[in-house]
Amino acid sequence: MGRKRWSGRVVQAILLLCGIGILAGHVRKSGENTQEKTRQQLVLWSYYETEAQQKALDELTEGFYVYSEEYEIRWEYVPMTEFSKRLSIGYTENALPDLVIMDNPDMPYYINTGLLADISILEEELEIKQMCYPVLLDTVYDRGRLYGLPWNCNNTALIYHTDMLREAGVEPPSDWEEFAAAVDALKGDGRYGFLMSAVAGEQGAFQILPWILSTGEEVGQIGAGGTVRAYDFLYGLIESGGMDANCINYSQIDVARKFISGEAAMMENGPWVLPMLEKAGLDYGIVSLPMDVRRCSVVGGENIGILRGKNTEGATEFLRYCARDEVMKAFCDATGVLPAKKALGDGRDERMDVFAGQMESAVLRTENEHWNTLRDQLPQGLYEMMAEGMTAQEAAARLVSDNK
Numbered sequence: 001m002g003r004k005r006w007s008g009r010v011v012q013a014i015l016l017l018c019g020i021g022i023l024a025g026h027v028r029k030s031g032e033n034t035q036e037k038t039r040q041q042l043v044l045w046s047y048y049e050t051e052a053q054q055k056a057l058d059e060l061t062e063g064f065y066v067y068s069e070e071y072e073i074r075w076e077y078v079p080m081t082e083f084s085k086r087l088s089i090g091y092t093e094n095a096l097p098d099l100v101i102m103d104n105p106d107m108p109y110y111i112n113t114g115l116l117a118d119i120s121i122l123e124e125e126l127e128i129k130q131m132c133y134p135v136l137l138d139t140v141y142d143r144g145r146l147y148g149l150p151w152n153c154n155n156t157a158l159i160y161h162t163d164m165l166r167e168a169g170v171e172p173p174s175d176w177e178e179f180a181a182a183v184d185a186l187k188g189d190g191r192y193g194f195l196m197s198a199v200a201g202e203q204g205a206f207q208i209l210p211w212i213l214s215t216g217e218e219v220g221q222i223g224a225g226g227t228v229r230a231y232d233f234l235y236g237l238i239e240s241g242g243m244d245a246n247c248i249n250y251s252q253i254d255v256a257r258k259f260i261s262g263e264a265a266m267m268e269n270g271p272w273v274l275p276m277l278e279k280a281g282l283d284y285g286i287v288s289l290p291m292d293v294r295r296c297s298v299v300g301g302e303n304i305g306i307l308r309g310k311n312t313e314g315a316t317e318f319l320r321y322c323a324r325d326e327v328m329k330a331f332c333d334a335t336g337v338l339p340a341k342k343a344l345g346d347g348r349d350e351r352m353d354v355f356a357g358q359m360e361s362a363v364l365r366t367e368n369e370h371w372n373t374l375r376d377q378l379p380q381g382l383y384e385m386m387a388e389g390m391t392a393q394e395a396a397a398r399l400v401s402d403n404k
Helices: 002-034 051-067 080-093 103-111 122-124 162-168 176-186 201-212 225-239 245-249 252-260 271-279 313-324 325-335 350-359 371-387 392-402
Strands: 041-044 071-077 099-103 149-154 159-160 192-195 264-269 284-287 300-306
Touching: 041 051, 041 313, 051 071, 051 159, 051 271, 051 313, 051 325, 080 099, 080 103, 080 350, 099 103, 099 149, 099 313, 122 313, 122 371, 149 313, 149 325, 159 162, 159 350, 162 176, 162 264, 162 284, 176 192, 176 225, 176 264, 192 252, 201 371, 225 371, 225 392, 245 371, 252 264, 252 271, 271 325, 271 350, 284 350, 300 313, 313 325
Parallel strands: 041 071, 041 099, 192 264
Antiparallel strands: 099 300, 149 300, 159 264, 159 284
């Protein structure tokens, strides 16, 4: 009887040891699965500066961390005014990021410099030509090769305080004559009737150009009679006190902040400021910019490119992630811009209807071969009219003579 108890205990001990061994093996195996291998690091540069944009970038990079098993990405802020300079310095010092989110008219220039990697391998997979707004394709293709992912797009419109116009008995203006009368009726008591950005560089030129094109002047003719008429019209708003002369110092975000604070009844701006207006709880409306002889909007927005010689494989995986419908739509919804894929924006948000409608006939700034110099000269012309007494004809003539 004692011998049987002893034998039973031996068997129990053996089974216990086996169980411990199996458990230990299971723990080791589980540990091996949960121990994450070191990921390759990617760096993305962006000039996005609003709270909504930067939060959306955080969510984008976090989402990529979940999507990818081999890579992770962090983004770095580079001011728009320093973007080109930083890219040049980064190239000479071998300190470039892996990817950039850049203003779409800038991409053709950087393609020509050889800075961006050819990503034609993604063309069919991502259905670039089938899905994206046709006007965006010229910003990412060169000689039939693909160098960037169209990411989002936009244009500008007239945004107004609904209550201010109602109290002044003013309807949203549709042409320059109605607009000038509305600006005059809305100014006063520490408030301007209208505000736009005329700051030196891309932002100011982007906001001035639609007024020039509205006269019937083509992108390739900048500096002709339509430019003279637009300069005269915009300068007249400043001279009459309807628009702040400091517009030459205001970025588009500065203009939005002035609008939110009630310092301007109307502003020219793009959909990227709408999250700011919503957060402020404003009652606002959106219509197309007033026209002279036609309505014409200018394409804005960003593409994503890969820097040549960097981690192309990892950066390509990031582009695949960004091109997913749900990823692109979520980012654009959060930042108040239109997805580059037209179908993702259709019927999406009534606030965006004006901007989406304008994309069908919007033009590219880079249709003018001299745009890289014109973007500095267009705001400079308005500044010289204010500061140096130059006439509109003289300011426009400078554009022509400097770009022959």
